Amino acid sequence: MNHRLQSFYKESIVPQLKEQLGYSNFHAIPKLEKIVVHRGIGATNQNQRLIDASLNELANLTAQKGVVTNSKKSIATFKLRKNMPVGIAITLCRLINLALPRIRDFNGLNNKSFDGRGSFSMGLSECLMFPEMSYENIESGSSGLQITIVTTAKTDNEAFALLKAFQMPFRD
Template identity: 35%
Template sequence: MSTIDLKKQYQKEIRPVLQKEFSEKNILATPSIKKVVINVGIGKILNNASSSKNAEDLLNDIKKDLSLITGQWPKETKAKKSIASFKIREGQTVGLAVTLRGQKMYDFIVRLIHIVLPRIRDFKGIPLKNLDNYGNLNIGISEASIFPEVNSSVLRHPFGLQITIVTNEKNKEKVVSMLKLLGFPIKIKK
């Protein structure tokens, strides 16, 4: 099985195509991906845990699964202030976050494009509305069990994750062109 080195492919093939397509004089002016941020909201999961020991075990299980998915240990996100209606206390862990850069980022993108997205039931492509005004692509995945690294039979509590692909370009047309060349299944409205 051959592996795809997306970083080399981007630098050697995709970047020159983007430079020519948008008539950029400097190759560094072409759009590129700066980082990939993966977030998991776990406030509700931990609130539903029967005891604090059970909540701690759940948190550790989700951390392990997220580290298997990303190849990096997640950082805990704490609540900045208490919100009674959400049953959140200040300082309580409400999420986990991982920021990927460099080769790990490109490896994650390859797995996302070629393995994870095709495994989503009734997936018809990423809609253009998932691109924000800053050129970032947001993808929500409702079940982390579609990642091959996560053993769904051992998974005690299913969790979803939010993937944000941060680019250095604000122009949506340029970002869409780059993402298509990278292999993202972007759905163009008809």
């Protein structure tokens, strides 16, 4: 967590969650671990230029450099060999207050997208909804991405309370 979010967490979110969830121990209160933005590039694994273009798109969107993830095993039906590039991942903590509110025609996040263990995931069909991206800048074939927010919460209700306290815009 960067300094601004960390001080906001300690000063306002911890007392709010302590009262709301009934915790007596400070260390039991759920925390935001990381936010991971990732994109699968399965169809582009034959072309290094498309992988680089996808890396540049996500770097423009997140202002951080991405990491290419490779396959762990070979799957003949998908023409996939071990250690071929299959995705791109970027870890960041600026999504909540900067990126989501600027999405064009954003109606809020679905509050049913928790995994049962305190993590929240959402998928975006294209990056064009972010104002930083324009149609001319997209060179890779896929423009969608997945975003996963990992917390230390043990239940979905705790994670929902934490993300709501961080002012995540959920649908009503």
